[in-house]
Amino acid sequence: MSKPPVIWCVGGSDSSAHAGLQADLRTGQDLGCHMQSIVTCVTAQNSKVVELVEPVSVAMFDAQWQVLLDDVYPQAIKVSLLPNHELVVACSKWLEKIKRQRPEINIVFDPVMAASSETGNRLQQSEAAVDLLTLMLPYVDYITPNLLEFEALTQISAHQAVNQIAFQIIEKYGVSQVSWLLKGGHYADAAATDWWFKGERVCGFSTEKLSVHNTRGTGCTLSTALSCFLGYDYFADDAITMAKAYITGALKTGVQIGQGAGPLGRPGWPEQIENLPEILMANMRLGQPLPFPMVDVDLMGVYPVVDSIAWLELVLRQGVRMAQLRIKDTDAVGLDEQIQQAILLGKTHQAQVFINDHWEKAIKYGAYGVHLGQEDLQVADLTHIQQAGLRLGVSTHGYFEIARALAFNPSYIALGHIYPTQTKQMPSQPQGLKRLQHYVNLLKGHYPTVAIGGINCERFAAVAATGVNSVALVTAITLAEAPERVTRFLIGEFEQSKEVGNEDIS
Ligand SMILES: Cc1ncc(COP(=O)(O)OP(=O)(O)O)c(N)n1
Numbered sequence: 138m139s140k141p142p143v144i145w146c147v148g149g150s151d152s153s154a155h156a157g158l159q160a161d162l163r164t165g166q167d168l169g170c171h172m173q174s175i176v177t178c179v180t181a182q183n184s185k186v187v188e189l190v191e192p193v194s195v196a197m198f199d200a201q202w203q204v205l206l207d208d209v210y211p212q213a214i215k216v217s218l219l220p221n222h223e224l225v226v227a228c229s230k231w232l233e234k235i236k237r238q239r240p241e242i243n244i245v246f247d248p249v250m251a252a253s254s255e256t257g258n259r260l261q262q263s264e265a266a267v268d269l270l271t272l273m274l275p276y277v278d279y280i281t282p283n284l285l286e287f288e289a290l291t292q293i294s295a296h297q298a299v300n301q302i303a304f305q306i307i308e309k310y311g312v313s314q315v316s317w318l319l320k321g322g323h324y325a326d327a328a329a330t331d332w333w334f335k336g337e338r339v340c341g342f343s344t345e346k347l348s349v350h351n352t353r354g355t356g357c358t359l360s361t362a363l364s365c366f367l368g369y370d371y372f373a374d375d376a377i378t379m380a381k382a383y384i385t386g387a388l389k390t391g392v393q394i395g396q397g398a399g400p401l402g403r404p405g406w407p408e409q410i411e412n413l414p415e416i417l418m419a420n421m422r423l424g425q426p427l428p429f430p431m432v433d434v435d436l437m438g439v440y441p442v443v444d445s446i447a448w449l450e451l452v453l454r455q456g457v458r459m460a461q462l463r464i465k466d467t468d469a470v471g472l473d474e475q476i477q478q479a480i481l482l483g484k485t486h487q488a489q490v491f492i493n494d495h496w497e498k499a500i501k502y503g504a505y506g507v508h509l510g511q512e513d514l515q516v517a518d519l520t521h522i523q524q525a526g527l528r529l530g531v532s533t534h535g536y537f538e539i540a541r542a543l544a545f546n547p548s549y550i551a552l553g554h555i556y557p558t559q560t561k562q563m564p565s566q567p568q569g570l571k572r573l574q575h576y577v578n579l580l581k582g583h584y585p586t587v588a589i590g591g592i593n594c595e596r597f598a599a600v601a602a603t604g605v606n607s608v609a610l611v612t613a614i615t616l617a618e619a620p621e622r623v624t625r626f627l628i629g630e631f632e633q634s635k636e637v638g639n640e641d642i643s
């Protein structure tokens with residue numbers, strides 16, 4: 138069994154367990170992480186009121202860091218309530234040391250100042266806020282203030298155009314490693330949009346604002362979930378997408394415990410598609426509101442991606458019912474003719490033949506569908522493709538791109554690359570089976586899925602067992618000694634995996 142990520146949480150004990158370290162530990166446990174804690178203070182509070190905050194001594198604080206550090210390095214550290222100036226100074230010293238030794242450890246800082254219980258009692262002495270950012274920002278990778286914390290700490294108005302906020306952050310703090318995640322729950326909008334600023338990059342993660350009562354621990358939970366997903370080595374944009382989906386699920390499952398607002402629920406790994414945020418980016422085209430026509434899922438299965446008519450004919454002759462013509466050279470001789478032949482072959486074999494990239498020619502000759510990558514999505518005329526009645530397949534490489542792809546209502550979503558591949562230079566690491574399984578669980582019943590990248594005969598059965606609707610392959614077929622036999626073998630394997638899947642259900 139693989140080891141869980143180790144996540145350190147630096148913050149205060151909340152006797153009610155609605156927020157604070159107790160909420161952090163539950164979140165991490167829910168996400169399969171091993172949580173370790175460094176207590177900064179003990180608070181006596183319940184769902185309504187904070188009675189007393191007692192900071193630990195610097196000696197006790199230092200001892201907790203040292204004893205953990207003597208034993209194990211974490212994958213990520215989440216820092217929240219630092220109740221006084223001495224502990225801010227001590228914490229920044231430890232972060233400096235850790236960053237010097239292990240710069241790859243992600244530090245997430247949630248600058249908690251007050252409890253969100255009815256009376257909103259202050260948890261941090263006001264002098265602790267002085268120099269807080271000067272001391273902490275050099276070492277943190279993510280800072281996750283809510284609107285009030287953001288304005289109090291930065292003196293930048295959160296009520297202005299996001300580009301203006303980005304500009305002022307840069308002006309004040311320079312371009313650095315720090316990602317600012319400005320949480321939008323306190324805006325008086327119908328949507329709850331969290332804005333991510335990193336240098337000039339600005340991106341919104343937006344969900345409908347939920348009208349729910351049990352909202353305690355929202356900030357703690359979001360930043361801990363973010364730390365956990367970073368601990369699993371997800372990219373920043375994927376980890377933020379997942380944290381936002383997690384918090385939406387947690388808000389929906391909150392429970393009334395005590396007389397004030399109750400704590401959030403713990404919804405498990407984000408696998409509810411409706412909890413994924415909408416992605417908002419400058420220069421990003423609006424979604425395609427009308428769905429693309431559906432593919433016939435029963436015909437998906439083995440999905441060869443080939444670069445010539447000869448290969449297309451070969452695989453269709455073996456009984457493949459979904460295939461793609463992928464000719465990367467825009468100036469290829471006879472490209473138009475090849476696309477026309479591919480479309481004709483698809484019709485002859487009653488197969489779903491997609492054309493990679495060349496969407497204008499695909500429309501012109503009446504293709505069944507086109508397959509586009511993320512960059513192509515920004516430039517292709519999707520409305521035209523949709524109105525012409527073509528299907529659309531979209532490449533994705535993680536949660537962020539999946540969330541972005543959903544705005545276009547595609548006919549299928551491709552998930553890659555699963556294993557190392559020689560066929561194409563990939564800018565990211567292979568995803569592996571576990572991540573594929575999560576994506577399939579997320580999309581099942583909503584969008585057909587395709588797995589691609591490095592899938593060969595040995596790996597095929599395990600990939601198919603995830604329940605993915607289709608397995609796309611290039612070299613497993615085109616470099617095979619006997620491609621006809623391999624294609625037929627894979628078709629048989631896929632059919633078998635469907636039968637096993639059906640047995641599991643019954
Ligand atoms: C089924 C399927 N999935 C992914 C891809 C890759 O498409 P894209 O990201 O556009 O990259 P290129 O194929 O253009 O290199 C695909 N072709 N098919």
Ligand SMILES: Cc1ncsc1CCOP(=O)(O)O
Pocket residue numbers: 442553554557558559560561589590591592609610611612613
């Ligand atoms: C086109 C493409 N897109 C993601 S991985 C890949 C190549 C898949 O080729 P192979 O099946 O040979 O690894």
